Amino acid sequence: MKSPTRNRRAEILDAAAALFAARGFHGVSIEDIGAAVGVSGPALYRHFSGKEALLTEMLLGISERLREQGARLATTADPDTAEAALDALLAGHIEFALRHPALIRVQERELDNVPEQARRAIRRLQRLYAEEWVAVLAELHPDCPQARLRAAAHAVFGLLNSTPHSAGELSPEAMAGLLHTMARAALCRIG
Amino acid sequence: MKSPTRNRRAEILDAAAALFAARGFHGVSIEDIGAAVGVSGPALYRHFSGKEALLTEMLLGISERLREQGARLATTADPDTAEAALDALLAGHIEFALRHPALIRVQERELDNVPEQARRAIRRLQRLYAEEWVAVLAELHPDCPQARLRAAAHAVFGLLNSTPHSAGELSPEAMAGLLHTMARAALCRIG
């Protein structure tokens, strides 16, 4: 069978994401992760070469997914209407953040625990994603310097990624609407 | 001498904050912290009862400081003009975040590593601080349900606390102005 392997790997990544989000990379042991998927301890080494490799694959996956999504959404439909592109980027990011709060948290917190080389790759993907946003924002605010646009984009990421902190008082739909409205308003005033 | 003691404690707290912000609580050893202030290893036990106690005191200090600042700023001057109170809260939070990015980072990331009892105290202080914001927002948006206001407040915290991520491309003044403008705009549209 080939699929069990794939499933086991994904299972481990999911469980590890939840644990890392809750207690941090160094606060979770290999044994903990194994226990979370019903095997114990060193069985994980059949699927990953080590704890760092696990985190690395996780962060690369997230960054790659966001970048791909960003590249796809930023260039849809009317290239004229940067407004529509911005809305698409917002909706995409919000849906991801609401659907995978643990991944958002890990991506925000654990980048330093990944080995140097992979860290550079991850940062590159994150930069490419941010640049999609900056490109769209530059169309909306042609006179605004790039540095300011970058800072604004990161600020909006902070706003959108606040999801894990304020968990579950609002329905996901209401939360999505609120975040979209707030982010939209924040980005209109930066010129 | 009494002041050397005080200074040493503060020195240790500062160094630990920087290290925790950079590598996370579990990623920093007692020896690391000692080395950062020029003493080595277990000397810290002359000033703190342990590693957790150090973190606890740090987080309690931050939360208490923000809560005090919030209580002071939210009730200044005209009780009529909620606008002014909101501006004061924004300015205060932004100044703190820009002046102490490491503390913001630690407060965001390390709450789970503090023992249960102290954690409750810290959360209580954070809740009180957030409620100052919600009270002001409620005056501006009388028809908006509390849950939505709370979520909006946390989202704005996320925006303002994005400072550590987008470090130093803009001058502190420009950054402060940008964050203030964006947060203001985001909070106008939530009704």
Next chain:
DNA sequence: GGAGTCAGTTAACGATGACTAACATTCGAG
């Protein structure tokens, strides 16, 4: 000038945790 406290040192202990080794089981392919 001795007594006591403050703030530091080095050495050791005990626990934890990442990782490895050696062995077991399942199961499909030839």
Next chain:
DNA sequence: CTCGAATGTTAGTCATCGTTAACTGACTCC
């Protein structure tokens, strides 16, 4: 039926780390 790959297991190693113990010098106070 058997071989071998895939996927586990348990036991053990080695490093790291929080914490304690025992000891030392400096400074204050009677």
